[in-house]
Amino acid sequence: AQSVTQPDIHITVSEGASLELRCNYSYGATPYLFWYVQSPGQGLQLLLKYFSGDTLVQGIKGFEAEFKRSQSSFNLRKPSVHWSDAAEYFCAVGASGTYKYIFGTGTRLKVLA
Amino acid sequence: DSGVTQTPKHLITATGQRVTLRCSPRSGDLSVYWYQQSLDQGLQFLIQYYNGEERAKGNILERFSAQQFPDLHSELNLSSLELGDSALYFCASSDQTPTGGETQYFGPGTRLLVL
Numbered sequence: 001a002q003s004v005t006q007p008d009i010h011i012t013v014s015e016g017a018s019l020e021l022r023c024n025y026s027y028g029a030t031p032y033l034f035w036y037v038q039s040p041g042q043g044l045q046l047l048l049k050y051f052s053g054d055t056l057v058q059g060i061k062g063f064e065a066e067f068k069r070s071q072s073s074f075n076l077r078k079p080s081v082h083w084s085d086a087a088e089y090f091c092a093v094g095a096s097g098t099y100k101y102i103f104g105t106g107t108r109l110k111v112l113a
Numbered sequence: 114d115s116g117v118t119q120t121p122k123h124l125i126t127a128t129g130q131r132v133t134l135r136c137s138p139r140s141g142d143l144s145v146y147w148y149q150q151s152l153d154q155g156l157q158f159l160i161q162y163y164n165g166e167e168r169a170k171g172n173i174l175e176r177f178s179a180q181q182f183p184d185l186h187s188e189l190n191l192s193s194l195e196l197g198d199s200a201l202y203f204c205a206s207s208d209q210t211p212t213g214g215e216t217q218y219f220g221p222g223t224r225l226l227v228l
Contacts, residue, residue: 034216034217036219042221042222043115043117043203043219043220043221043222044203044205044219045115045219046216046217046218046219049216090156100146100158100161100169100171101158101217102158103155103156103158104155105155106155106156
């Protein structure tokens with residue numbers, strides 16, 4: 001069955017520290033992969049996406065993610081977290097020929113000053 | 114701002130009632146998606162329309178229905194509301210043909226509270 005797993009429900013980091021949010025997927029077809037961020041009371045904002053090509057993709061707000069096919073992973077990283085990064089982060093997967101995304105359950109990020 | 118608009122922002126109603134949520138996609142986008150986000154179910158895909166036609170169905174209840182109009186705006190109708198329907202409802206639109214791989218842009222959501 002198709003699925004997306006975000007193993008960490010909550011993560012707390014100090015401001016200025018590095019961040020890695022994990023995402024693992026199970027998908028029969030070649031996946032298209034996305035990371036979205038949701039601030040409290042807001043909609044989902046696209047951070048970055050991977051369709052093909054270079055497996056390291058750059059996104060907005062200084063985020064990047066690396067697609068590792070052998071590990072079925074698409075982890076999100078940021079070298080130095082800012083207090084404004086506190087939000088919930090969702091990984092999603094889609095595929096050519098399908099019309100819907102499957103979302104992970106989200107990782108809530110807390111940033112300590 | 115994604116360019117996707119949703120109205121109303123908040124909706125409070127009673128059990129058994131019917132409500133309509135409205136979504137306007139980004140200019141030029143033909144696909145509209147509806148999602149439900151609740152604490153216990155997470156973000157669930159409900160239904161997708163492309164240029165007025167239903168293209169895909171997800172976990173949408175029979176009490177719920179949607180349509181997309183010629184001007185491409187979409188409405189999600191929720192009827193015989195139950196307490197468990199309280200959730201955040203998102204609309205998204207996408208910028209490519211309906212063959213997958215397109216990027217979905219989300220609206221700010223409508224928060225529905227059923228009392």
